[in-house]
Amino acid sequence: MRNTARWAATLGLTATAVCGPLTGAAVATPAAPASLYAPSALVLTVGHGESAATATPERAVTLNCAPTSSGTHPAAPTACAELRGAGGDLDALTARGDVLCTREYNPVVVTADGVWQGKRVSYERTFANECVKNASATSVFAF
Template identity: 60%
Template sequence: MQPMTRWAMTGALLTTAVAGPLSTPAHSAPASLYAPSALVLTTGHGENAAAAAPERAVTVNCAYATSGTHPDPRQACADLDRVNGDLDRLATLRANDTGRFCTKEYRPIVVTVQGVWRGTRVNYEHTFANSCIKETQAASVFAF
């Protein structure tokens, strides 16, 4: 997939994630009290995001109320809160508590995260050796 196509898809998903909660009824909590926290997460097989076409994309919104297309947005937001949005620290949440062992098979899978976390722009990319390692090291955030 061409980089422009990737950016267009990410932009469309991010717009949906950020603008979706803005269409709530007037009696909901004011958006100004909460810093925006809306992320678009993608996965694809390859060494890096430029070489890997996105195979799956989900959104997670952690501002006032958790929402999104992520399978478990509440747990993903809770994990992000525990590491204060530092995606590199997600592996510390699952260290030695999964009881799951992964093979040394090398089939790289790249994960990207783009959006806003508590008002700060996020542009993150990480390559895992295989899907098993992604699931055991990245808490629930990358479990989609």
């Protein structure tokens, strides 16, 4: 009986000594990514002025488009759909052709900062007035 207990203890200690470092290595490996989508989250601002450097933001919203549409943007699903359709290119958002605006010059600047499908985005555009902005920027900057 004594030999059986001694062999069991020896085998248990040997297994712990051999397999212990292997389990530590498994814990040290990097974890799998938490999600399978690239982040798409933007902070959008609107203000009056010639450029973002001189304009004070009057309104700002957040827009998250992955995995689902969310944020403080009032029309997040529509804005995300338009951005997806443009491939995230804010310059590619098309203007509505059925809007007539005055020639008043009261510049409005819009900005977008964040990430789109994992790539850094920094966008700024100045419109002649609020009407031109609303006609050109679709629902992304309509807040």
